[in-house]
Amino acid sequence: MSPRPTLNLDRESFLALHWQRKPLFIPGAIEHFKPPVSSHQLAGLALEEHVESRIIEHREGGWQLYHGPFSNADFKRETAWTLLVQAVDHYLPEVAALRQLVDFLPQWRTDDVMVSYAVDGGSVGPHYDNYDVFLLQGEGERLWKLGQFCDASAPLLPHEELRILSLFESQEEFLLRPGDMLYVPPGTAHWGIARGECTTFSIGFRAPRVNDMVSRWADQLLERLDPELFYRDANIESATRPGEIRPRDLERALAQVQAALDQEMDNHWFGELVTEPRYTPATDEDDLAEARALLEEGVAYVALSPESKLAWQQEAGGITVFANGDARQFPPGVLPYLIQLCGEWLLQGDLLAQALDDPGADALLNYLLEAGCIYVE
Ligand code: SIN
Numbered sequence: 058m059s060p061r062p063t064l065n066l067d068r069e070s071f072l073a074l075h076w077q078r079k080p081l082f083i084p085g086a087i088e089h090f091k092p093p094v095s096s097h098q099l100a101g102l103a104l105e106e107h108v109e110s111r112i113i114e115h116r117e118g119g120w121q122l123y124h125g126p127f128s129n130a131d132f133k134r135e136t137a138w139t140l141l142v143q144a145v146d147h148y149l150p151e152v153a154a155l156r157q158l159v160d161f162l163p164q165w166r167t168d169d170v171m172v173s174y175a176v177d178g179g180s181v182g183p184h185y186d187n188y189d190v191f192l193l194q195g196e197g198e199r200l201w202k203l204g205q206f207c208d209a210s211a212p213l214l215p216h217e218e219l220r221i222l223s224l225f226e227s228q229e230e231f232l233l234r235p236g237d238m239l240y241v242p243p244g245t246a247h248w249g250i251a252r253g254e255c256t257t258f259s260i261g262f263r264a265p266r267v268n269d270m271v272s273r274w275a276d277q278l279l280e281r282l283d284p285e286l287f288y289r290d291a292n293i294e295s296a297t298r299p300g301e302i303r304p305r306d307l308e309r310a311l312a313q314v315q316a317a318l319d320q321e322m323d324n325h326w327f328g329e330l331v332t333e334p335r336y337t338p339a340t341d342e343d344d345l346a347e348a349r350a351l352l353e354e355g356v357a358y359v360a361l362s363p364e365s366k367l368a369w370q371q372e373a374g375g376i377t378v379f380a381n382g383d384a385r386q387f388p389p390g391v392l393p394y395l396i397q398l399c400g401e402w403l404l405q406g407d408l409l410a411q412a413l414d415d416p417g418a419d420a421l422l423n424y425l426l427e428a429g430c431i432y433v434e
């Protein structure tokens with residue numbers, strides 16, 4: 058396990074004034090910061106088939122986007138370019154540990170950590186994101202310009218995939234050096250330009266689309282609704298104008314829909330939605346068998362997989378655990394083990410021995426193993 062990094066930030070004032078509202082420059086956010094991945098390692102990752110990577114460059118003709126995997130020749134360019142590697146935290150535990158910097162925010166809100174490398178002048182262009190992001194400067198320096206608030210109506214340059222703003226109204230500028238951080242809320246235009254070679258870590262957040270929330274909530278509701286329930290209109294008023302749907306008819310329909318919506322529901326759709334993984338973990342039966350055997354023998358420790366999406370919800374009958382998009386219920390006794398795993402990403406020693414002796418907690422560990430949320434060593 059990598060040591061837990063610390064963040065120089067007044068969390069309470071950040072939450073009250075900045076989160077989801079206003080950018081914040083945090084100079085010296087991490088003292089004596091040693092970037093956990095070098096540009097060389099990043100380039101190595103971008104050569105790999107299973108790693109999602111992009112190169113963005115700016116030429117006279119406009120912005121160009123290339124998708125990885127790349128070869129070493131792709132890194133020899135005349136123009137100002139940026140390499141972006143997605144989900145680096147899945148491959149390097151030291152990068153995953155950076156997510157613990159922001160553990161005062163619900164963990165299920167965090168997304169994967171993207172890392173960029175740029176040559177002098179490299180940039181991905183002025184843009185806005187729909188998500189909150191903490192931009193942590195790794196090696197070198199980058200000038201960040203912050204601009205106007207944008208929404209879906211903001212004019213963009215014509216490009217099939219890139220969403221680069223055609224208008225950027227610079228309002229503030231910050232030069233980030235290693236260990237400095239810039240928090241950018243959703244919708245704020247931002248534009249980072251490398252001053253010499255540099256790397257930037259994007260500790261991003263995820264927020265489900267309200268569209269998706271409505272659709273998942275409705276799906277769960279529909280599973281519970283009796284398909285043999287029909288529109289009823291006893292005591293109907295006599296119809297005088299043929300063909301008319303009268304306000305009273307509509308009121309009746311809406312009242313019946315409302316009654317269906319008011320059904321008691323456990324709302325597991327939310328946890329399932331927010332723990333959906335970006336990449337579905339591959340579960341290998343042999344690895345699982347080996348891990349189970351290790352658990353039975355009494356292993357050294359159980360650790361949270363860096364790519365896992367794990368959350369839980371306390372309910373009257375127990376605890377519902379959401380693991381990589383799936384939900385399962387467990388007895389209330391599993392709570393201390395979940396708190397430990399989600400907080401420290403590690404279960405070991407007496408607490409692990411206790412968990413293995415407790416049938417509920419033992420079932421939880423098996424479930425998390427199968428879901429690809431933990432590994433044992
Ligand atoms: C970058 O690292 O260059 C881009 C990060 C971002 O703007 O979100």
Ligand code: CO
Pocket residue numbers: 184185186247
């Ligand atoms: Co951005």
